[in-house]
Amino acid sequence: MQIIVDIGNTDAVFGLYDQTTWQYIWRTPARLDEPADSYERRLRLWLLEASIPLSAIKSTVLSSVVPDLTPTMRAMLTELFGFDPIVVGPGVYPLLPIEILRPHEIGTDLVANALAAYTRYKKNCVVVDFGTALTFTTVSGEGKILGVAIAPGLKTAIRSLFSNTAQLPEVPIEVPASALGTNTTHAIQAGIVLGYEGLVRSLVGRIQAELNGDCIAVATGGLSGRIPSLQDVFTDIVPSLTLEGVRLIGEFVTNSTDRQ
Template sequence: MQIIVDIGNSDAVFGLYSQATWQHIWRTPSRTDEPAGSYESRLRLWLLEAGISLSAIQTTVLSSVVPNLTPTMRSMLTTLFGFEPVVMGPGVYPILPLEILRPHEIGTDLVANALAAYTRYQRNCVVVDFGTALTFTTVSGAGKILGVAIAPGLKTAIRSLFANTAQLPEVPIEVPASALGTSTTHAIQAGVVLGYEGLVRSLLDRIRTELNGDCIAIATGGLSGSIPSLHAAFTAVIPSLTLDGIRIVGEIIGHDTR
């Protein structure tokens, strides 16, 4: 059994992988002010509720885009399971089957997305990750990360409006019935949610044009199902894709060291 940890700017995601499938996926807010013990208690409880003993965990792999949380999580996993986790970063990239653009700049989550998409499809592919940021990571069929586009995520855009305007409320991410908002809530949903549908379609069109039309698209991330009308633009919607990529890194590292 493996514990795979993806520390994002909004959430820390813990996946329990066994028998070629995700048995459990747990989420908790990413908080830099929480001690390692708080995360350890939460993970202990999740495993207890799942009926999994600590000794059953054979591998842990950590990806983090929150530098202040990385040592906390690394320490927690080492203390809990008695061995060091594999930690994604430039130090492990040379043994991955990817050519990585600017390895010290690109987020480990984007590398994980590219690795999972390349492993699964081995053709030109753009991974659209609907998270705190909306990211487009394009990987070639030869395993080269060709580039990334980044925009504020859906929740980030709505929260920015709420935080920086006096009269606009924070609203749920829902597709409105019309682009003609007849209330403040519907007006924001029309501008952000419907606007992001156009943003995604436009960027996918531009990426495909630059690759002469040879490029499939995969959606992932916690909000990947928020705009159902976009689903037809993707070959697949795979919420666990980032975790899959992190898990593959652990498997490659394990094979490399044996």
């Protein structure tokens, strides 16, 4: 069994993978002020509730886009399981079957998305990740990351309005019945949720046009299903695609090490 960890700007996601399937996926806020032993207690509890002994975990893989939290989580995994995790970063990228654009700049989550999409589909693909940021990562059928586009995520946009205006409230991410908002909540939902539908359609369409139409689109991320009217844009919706990519990175690194 493996523990796969994906630390984002909002949440830290822990996945328990057993041979061919994800047995459990747990999510907790990613907090810089939280000590390592707090994350350790939480992970111990999850494993206890799942009746999984610590000795059953044979490897761990860590991806993080929060540099200040990476050492904390790495130390926690090492202390808990007695061995170091594989840490996703430029040092392991040469072992992967994809060509990575600007390896010291690109987020590890985007590399994971690209690898998972390339491994799964083997064709030109744009991965739209609905997270703290809304990212569009395009990978070719030959395994080359062609480029990335980044916009604020849905929650980030709503919180920005709430934080920077005196009278606009924070609202739930729900599709309003009309683009003509008749109250403040529906007005914000119309502007953000329906507006993001147009953003995603437009940007995916432009990416596909630049590749002469030879490109599928796949959605991932915790909010990937929150705009149902976008389903026709996507060939597939895989909320755990990033976690799967992190797991695959660990697999390629382990296999390369075993061959040496």
